[in-house]
Amino acid sequence: MEEAKVEDLIVPGDCRWDEETIRIIFSERDSNLIMSIPLPKQQMRDQRNDKCWNNSTIMHHQQLIRKAHNFLISWREATAFQNLANQVQPTMNHKWIKPQAGMLKMNVDAAINKHDATMGLGSVIRDEDGNFVAARGAQWRGIFTPREAKAVAIREALSWIKSHNMDNVNVETDSLQVVQCLNSKGGVSSFHLIVEDIKHLLHNFCNVFLSFTKRSANQVAHVLARQSCSLSDYSEWFHTPPPIICNLLVSDLC
Template sequence: MSKAQATRNTKLWRLNVPSKVKNFIWRAAKNVLPTAINLISKRVEITSTCAVCSANEESVLHALIECSFAKSCGFSSPVGFVGCCGSFLGWLEHIFTRCSREDCNIAMMICWRIWIHRNDIIWNDKFGSVQQVLNSAGQLLYQWQVAKKQVYYVDDDVHRLAHGAVSWERPKFGWVKCNVDAAIFESQRRFGLGCVLRNSDGCFLAARCVGRPGMFGAREAEALGIREALSWLKKLQFPCVVVEMDCLQVFQALTEGFSGPNGFGLIIEECRALALSIGEVKFSFVRRSANFAAHTIARAGSSMSDSRVWNLTPPS
């Protein structure tokens, strides 16, 4: 075994995903998945056309990466679409080289869910959407982490919010969703906070950007963003709100009853008090790709001396 192969295998088996997903990726890299082309090579009498797109022959690379449906999943994911790799193994090596460990975990979960979706079409005539495949990948990874005690939650109602989503989803009827993020500008010694509010139809309601001087760690800045968002929501008087964030540490602190004498602990306690004064507030954790609008608003805080609000019409 070459050094490159050994490194790739080590990265594969150290992925923080369920064992069945690791085994699936290993089989895909070995080109032993039962794709149409592989079955025909075993003298199974079937058509070689991809059952999902009906446009090309179904190889492992096509089924998981280059099929139009798989390509859409890639474009909408945190990893993005990576083409022209020649083989699934080449794609895998590229992902392992350029992506963070967490993005690698998500990419492998998405490949696995794309294959499940392909099988649902073939065997159950059941077609899903790109958003369903992406979010089920992120949510199943989160649920597995909960089962492995790598992340925790307090009550079943919090858990049912389908944490870990990769793509933004509308809140249920009668609720609004406020996505929140923070951005740190070290060279300017400033930070920005962004909030985006949308209703159960997915329509934009309002957005707020705050730019402030000061240097904070990522955890503290994200917690300040939640506090700022809750203060804003209290003035808007929405009774049922989902507050969504991509910082797992802050989400855990808010939902696990964390308290502490330091600045972070005090901010979390303020957030809980504000949430109680608003009405029904639920906290949700998602991947950054599902929180992109708030992230973009927060980045605008680098050039703002105070705050700005957009109502009904979103900023460009």
């Protein structure tokens, strides 16, 4: 499908769509859309009538081919974007969900305090039964954009679990931009450089992956991140959670 050309979708020697080929390559909806574009033989006849009655300009057949070609390019771009969205959509939960058996789930978030020029990072790990495993809160000096702050939080969380030799972890973030950027070509902004760090860190694990979730399913990490803005450095908790998130841990299981 990626290599299909407009010429491949037209019956050789006859200016009409090759319906059989189109329906093999595309879905029924997209096939109907493509075949609804008039090709020279059909549209020339329509244009001659329009020229006769309305004195409109007749489009050259090469222009019609280009029109079909542009449509196919637009269709590919829209489909590529939709495929990326489909990879993300299944994890867009409004409520926190336990990880699969044998997996841990780490929720990550960042909070920005513009007044004090700081940001807080929060990471909370739970097991397949929803039991608390570990958490980390840290304060960072400096002002970052929201997407940069979210990316830094993910990078630091991955470095943290790496230092503790953890694996089999589903990392959840409510930053759709970071998740999408992981599946696209890199850029030169500071945000893209942080994302590149995330990509390199992910290569150090056997089974650690990043997915998107709604803010409502990421509250425990958000509250810890907000609280961490006032920390002097960082704090870690193992087995016993910090009091600030205890109620949220319970409500996530209800």
